[in-house]
Amino acid sequence: MALVCAAALAACSSGSSHANATGELNVWARGSNDSPKAYQAVFAGFTAKTGIKVKLFMTLTDFETKLSAAATSHHLPDVVVDDAAQLGNFETQGIIQEIDKSKIAGADQLNAHAWDAAKDLKGRYQAIPYSVQANVLLIRKDWLAKVGMKPPKTWDDVMKVAKAFTTQDPDGDGKADTYGLTVPGSTKRGYISWYWSSLLWQAGGDYFSGGNGKFKATVNSDQAVASVRYFENMFCGKPKVVQPSSLNDTTAETNKAFQTGVTGMYFTGPYAYATMDATAVKGKYIVVAPPAGPANAQTLAEGTDIYLMAGGKTGEGQKLAEYMISADAQKVGMTKVPSATIVRLPVNSTINAADAHAGDDRWALAQTVYQRSGHFENISMPNWTALRQATSEALNALVASCGDPKPAMDKLNDKLNTILKQQGVAG
Amino acid sequence: VTTSLRTQPVASQVRVAHPRHRLRAKATWLPWAFLAPALAFFAVFKFWPVIWGAYLSFFHVRPYLGNEWAGTANFTRAFNDPDLRAAVWHTVLDAVVSVAGSMLVGFLLALLLESPARGVRILRTAVFLPAVTAMVAIAELWGALLFPGRYGAVNSLIGTVGLGPEPFLTNTHSALWTVMLIQIWKTAPYDMVIFIAGLVGIDRQLYEAASIDGAGVWSRLRRVTIPSLRPITTIVLTLGIIRGLRVFTEINVLTNGGPGGATETVVTSTYKAATVNNDAGYASAVSTLLLVATVLLTSLTLWWRNRTEAT
Secondary structure, three states, rough: HHHHHHHHHHHHHHHHHHHHHHHOEEEEOOOOOOHHHHHHHHHHHHHHHHHHOOOEEEEOHHHHHHHHHHHHOOOOOOOEEEEEEHHHHHHOOEOOOOOOOOHOOOOOHHHHHHHOEEOOOOOOOHHHHHHHHOOOEEHHHHHHHHHHHOOOEEHHHHHHHHHHHHOOOOOOOOOOOEEEOOOOOHHHHHHHHHHHHHHHHHOOOOOEEEEEOOEEEOOOHHHHHHHHHHHHHHHHHHOOEEOHHHHHHHHHHHHHHHHHOEEEEEEEEHHHHHHHHHOOOOEEEEEOOOOOOOOOOOOOOOOEEEEEEOOOHHHHHHHHHHOOOOOHHHHHHHHHOOOOOOOEEOOEEEOOOHHOOOOHHHHHHHHHHHHHHEEOOOOOOOHHHHHHOOOOOOOOHHHHOOOOOOHHHHHHHHHHHHHHHHHHOOO | OHHHHHHHHHHHHHHOOOOHHHHHHHHHHHHHHHHHHHHHHHHHHHHHHHHHHHHHHOOOOOOOOOEOOOOHHHHHHOOOHHHHHHHHHHHHHHHHHHHHHHHHHHHHHHHOOOOOHHHHHHHHHHHHHHHOHHHHHHHHHHHOOOOOOOOOOOHHHOOOOOOOOOOOOHOOOOHHHHHHHHHHHHHHHEEEEEHHHHHHHOOOOHHHHHHHOOOOOOHHHHHHHHHOOHHHHHHHHHHHHHHHHHHOOOHHHHOOOOOOOOOOOOOHHHHHHHHOOOOOHHHHHHHHHHHHHHHHHHHHHHHHHHHHOOO
């Protein structure tokens, strides 16, 4: 009797381990609304091609917190699709595997800029890029016509247009209820620093100097302070040209402000096209390249990466990644679900973004802007999130109190140096 | 006196029916048996996390790679963190003002709505509604009402009389006060219910005696009502302090600690340390300190109560 039981148990356990080896691939992706549909479409193609089934879990809120919980119990998913900005953070936690770029089929088809952003501080690849984007400027063309101005090309132009939008009643309702710029000024997920980063680079500044794992904060340089002064003026100048709730707003609120005609300019990623076109503002706005600052017209570049998780099914995970970066799968990610462009700009350089989007020129512009002036944040730092959070809190406090930028940035600089030290990369 | 006279014979009958030792044995395990399900629940979901959190306070927590011993480093950091110090100040200010405000408003509401008349009962239920509504829903609702532009509901209302627009939650000077008003709006009805229970328990003869002695409304309130409510006040105060020190939901929803850190409290900054900065060890240390502070404050309140009761 005991023998039968033992045999049955053995059969049972060997059966389940067999299922584990070739069974479903556990994939987590950060996103909401229609994004799951888009990912399912991509994964359906993968399953059809390889026979490997994919089990998808998606959430937008507290994605990384849930991942931490999974790490604590040592039950990580096999593959994670998340912001490129998590790269250093994931590596520090030891939850991702290093990527051997030479062994990834199709790696040579991906654009070099995106691959660079997937490197850690020591130059090792820690992720496979899946989607990239760079911020562009959305402007209400009917409002421009009303105030008789042209799309802005420089910082000064932006301020002039913003003031006109705020004071000249561009919606013609007789009330002073419009504002020039939409700024997500909340500290949540570092939104305010996310917005300011482009201005910092456009002024010729940067977050850090150094390299080879040794960095110094440089956010109190003359250029950085100049960018903060310009930024603060949006909130504290006369008139105030940003939406009144800005300091507590994240993209949910700023999207609404632009959609409902509260604000006339919105500096954001090309994923906003789909969001905006689903509302009444469709057709009323144009998209232009980021206006230039004193130094250049660099703009925030971001990406979505595919991470192969520690302890996961590496072989199958890599196969999935190879499929996801193929030209066909990238196109599916771009266009299959119009309301969820999970691939914003393709990382696969054989694809033309505008062609894939039925000749939509706005995507061609986004692609050019990304290639010419896209600038990633310092996402390979051991914990960029902590640095970003400190920056956000300092900026939010400064523009809330309309204080003097120089001492505030000196203080932030010290704080960033302290955090760099805590992360073991101060030098 | 009458109650004790009535129950005494029953108790002696029980003693006659059961041998003394059996009763005592039964009496010791029976309450625990009834308490067991709740205790098991608390052990798993309250006591164990508290102990585990205190343990983690001494580590640099790395969920996947394994924790590193950090000694008292997390505590040292907590005592030297200027941001945490600001958060503690906001928390204390928020707790004092919102607890005192809720008690005052709750007490006034209780006086107004104590009557057992039918109409008043409906009114009382209506007033009580905020207390049973989820804080997240309330915060979202007030967030929308207090929208800072001219098109915000409250701002368009005060705009009709020529005021505003007020920034409410988006200004460093007004944000915390706005949060306090929302907290008072939510918790005053809760305090009201406890106060009503206290008011109902006051012996009517005391009021009658006071009236005969020539006491007016104000004197009766000051000499009879308020002293009689002292035990109830302690309960309301204790609950308020505990609630006040761990304020989180409304701030996380409404301001996320902003603008400019003006509404950052101990729990919101702890939450950020754990979830944004991935520093669960530090977050645990701060939480443990908060627990100690709460226990001390609560004990102090109880001690104060016992002392004033005795005198």
